[in-house]
């Protein structure tokens with residue numbers, strides 16, 4: 001999407017320097033900083049430290065990481081070692097494992113001399129595919145928003161709520177949850193988006209940065225405001241992203257998503273999940289029991305980053321010295337609380353049958 005009028009993807013290949021470039025999201029929304037990712041350690045750091053974040057973007061980044069590894073040493077042993085190192089970076093988003101497996105399975109049969117170029121091309125393909133998948137999610141989500149708009153007086157905005165950042169910077173472009181918003185805004189449908197702050201890393205500020213840059217009206221609210229807004233009829237639809245959705249439609253997403261789903265269910269508010277197919281884990285049924293939930297540093301909860309009075313980026317401690325912090329980074333929303341899944345192939349129920357109908361080649365695998 002555009003940043004100050006210039007189109008960007010969240011990562012891109014710098015052919016002149018033969019290196020991957022990323023937007024360093026640790027500096028957003030305060031500063032727009034790009035970074036070259038040159039070594040495998042750089043790739044690991046970018047994912048672990050969330051310079052790149054969001055399930056699809058993590059997957060695309062990992063694909064470029066494998067390409068670099070094979071450029072350095074195209075042997076099976078080095079490919080497997082790189083697979084292990086990149087797979088260890090973050091445990092929950094399935095796109096990481098999906099991209100690593102897709103690369104390794106494609107490279108294994110090739111002669112070593114062909115692997116580096118083939119892996120780089122595959123990384124480009126994965127990035128381009130993600131852009132198209134997210135665009136298609138936008139088209140299918142637009143239909144849902146248009147249906148709501150049709151029931152409102154002319155000019156009255158469709159009021160959405162979203163959690164975390166499932167935006168264009170969580171993917172290669174468009175975003176997942178935000179793609180329907182951008183498509184609806186561009187189609188002239190009045191919108192207002194309630195943006196959850198999303199502690200502890202405050203990805204809601206990233207969503208606010210994105211929506212503001214695109215001119216989409218929004219309000220940044222505390223994580224705990226969503227239930228109140230829904231109780232008072234202020235939300236027409238919830239759209240969130242996902243880091244891993246099971247074959248029966250259980251949805252793993254940023255911590256707090258489950259609570260939004262409970263509030264939506266209690267208040268009869270449609271709760272939709274924007275779901276690119278690489279984010280479906282076809283090997284898992286029960287998300288609560290089977291999806292590994294990343295436990296991140298307690299410091300992310302006891303401290304918070306922001307812009308200081310002098311304009312510098314600073315970190316302040318919000319708890320007493322020595323207070324222990326807990327930081328589960330995701331939770332799982334059972335499929336019974338999900339109204340529908342917005343995929344690149346259309347919208348389906350959050351059920352095994354719904355997903356199998358859209359992805360028969362995967363469901364039966």
Ligand SMILES: CSC[C@H]1O[C@H](OP(=O)(O)O)[C@H](O)[C@@H]1O
Nearest residue numbers: 053054055164166170241253254
């Ligand atoms: C389009 S996937 C976005 C997904 O990823 C985020 O997690 P994180 O910021 O920790 O990478 C969050 O769960 C979003 O919904």
